[in-house]
Amino acid sequence: MTLLVTGIGELTTHDDEEPRDGPFAVVVDGDRVAWTGRARAAPACDTAVDVGGRAVLPGWVDSHTHLVFAGDRGEEFARRVAGRPYTAGGIRTTVDATRAAPDADLAARLRRHVAEAARQGTTCLETKTGYGLTVADEARAARIAAGEVDEVTFLGAHLTPAGTTTEDYLDLVCGPMLDAVAGDVGWIDVFCEDGAFDGDAAARVLAAGAARGLGGRVHGNQLGPGPGVAVAVAAGAASVDHATHLTDADVEALAGSDTVATLLPACDLSTGQPPPPARRLVDAGATVALASNANPGSCYTTSVALGVALAVLQAGLSVPEAVRAATLGGARALRRDDVGHLRVGARADLHVLDAPTVVHLAQRPGVPLTAAVWRAGVRVPADAPLSEEVHP
Numbered sequence: 001m002t003l004l005v006t007g008i009g010e011l012t013t014h015d016d017e018e019p020r021d022g023p024f025a026v027v028v029d030g031d032r033v034a035w036t037g038r039a040r041a042a043p044a045c046d047t048a049v050d051v052g053g054r055a056v057l058p059g060w061v062d063s064h065t066h067l068v069f070a071g072d073r074g075e076e077f078a079r080r081v082a083g084r085p086y087t088a089g090g091i092r093t094t095v096d097a098t099r100a101a102p103d104a105d106l107a108a109r110l111r112r113h114v115a116e117a118a119r120q121g122t123t124c125l126e127t128k129t130g131y132g133l134t135v136a137d138e139a140r141a142a143r144i145a146a147g148e149v150d151e152v153t154f155l156g157a158h159l160t161p162a163g164t165t166t167e168d169y170l171d172l173v174c175g176p177m178l179d180a181v182a183g184d185v186g187w188i189d190v191f192c193e194d195g196a197f198d199g200d201a202a203a204r205v206l207a208a209g210a211a212r213g214l215g216g217r218v219h220g221n222q223l224g225p226g227p228g229v230a231v232a233v234a235a236g237a238a239s240v241d242h243a244t245h246l247t248d249a250d251v252e253a254l255a256g257s258d259t260v261a262t263l264l265p266a267c268d269l270s271t272g273q274p275p276p277p278a279r280r281l282v283d284a285g286a287t288v289a290l291a292s293n294a295n296p297g298s299c300y301t302t303s304v305a306l307g308v309a310l311a312v313l314q315a316g317l318s319v320p321e322a323v324r325a326a327t328l329g330g331a332r333a334l335r336r337d338d339v340g341h342l343r344v345g346a347r348a349d350l351h352v353l354d355a356p357t358v359v360h361l362a363q364r365p366g367v368p369l370t371a372a373v374w375r376a377g378v379r380v381p382a383d384a385p386l387s388e389e390v391h392p
């Protein structure tokens with residue numbers, strides 16, 4: 001079956017030879033992009049949809065989420081924004097709730113969040129373990145995630161759980177826990193920050209993952225300067241995520257490497273951090289991705305469009321640069337060539353905006369601008385599935 005999506009007012013394919021005068025059209029054959037160009041030159045197809053002058057871009061590639069969890073941290077968030085101190089350890093609250101939840105509950109919540117993201121234009125999504133922190137609970141999270149999302153990352157090294165030492169826990173993470181998850185994940189990640197794991201520990205985790213064929217990712221430089229970027233680059237990690245507090249040496253190292261700087265501006269906003277140094281990174285020649293960091297604690301949003309708006313309004317990117325980072329940049333951060341663009345052969349992940357140009361993404365922040373989404377050639381439901389329960 002071929003589908004003609006035509007009447008496109010502005011088409012972003014990330015092809016170097018994009019035609020300039022619209023309207024444009026895209027031909028989808030099965031799950032792939034088969035043709036793009038000016039609408040009047042489009043070949044005949046089995047079916048056609050006219051999008052009425054709307055902008056079309058690749059679906060968002062959200063390369064950083066934490067969506068295998070249970071529980072709700074609304075009260076903690078309310079205390080935080082009210083300026084009142086709280087003592088409960090944030091991640092630990094989610095760990096306790098996640099361990100206590102049945103498999104079906106975790107899977108249903110994950111599916112609901114993935115669907116929520118898809119309705120906002122996210123068509124390729126990575127998610128992580130990291131709220132289990134025992135061999136059995138991390139293995140369970142990896143198995144559940146593998147059934148629901150495009151890319152799964154093992155984040156056993158999220159923090160050292162109560163009742164053990166960092167050294168003992170690292171032995172577990174790099175040994176039996178890694179063995180238990182390896183069949184369900186493609187990536188290994190480590191939270192390299194004061195209060196979590198130091199540079200040596202992060203390097204050890206990445207090396208253990210690499211020995212099992214897993215690609216590397218690092219949470220680094222989120223709350224202050226630190227060794228995260230240097231460790232990620234030295235290990236050839238695909239991405240260092242957050243990257244909010246960077247030295248000139250960090251920026252240079254990223255620019256001279258294949259390690260993507262994955263910026264999470266919605267998280268920086270939510271946690272009171274400064275905006276990420278997106279402009280410096282792009283000017284230096286580093287590859288930048290934008291992702292949501294959707295998680296129940298520090299940043300409970302699945303909106304990549306919010307990150308695009310913030311990257312433009314607060315971090316100095318142009319709209320095309322921000323759009324590129326949230327599509328092609330995310331694909332680079334996941335080392336994928338099939339998503340994040342709409343060149344011929346790409347997975348047919350189309351995001352139709354209820355706007356004539358992508359400029360509206362930053363000009364109209366907070367407005368739901370997703371008009372239609374196809375993922376691998378299949379239309380994503382536009383409305384929330386109200387038949388499914390909302391988990392408190």
Ligand SMILES: [Zn+2]
Nearest residue numbers: 064066219293
């Ligand atoms: Zn994260």
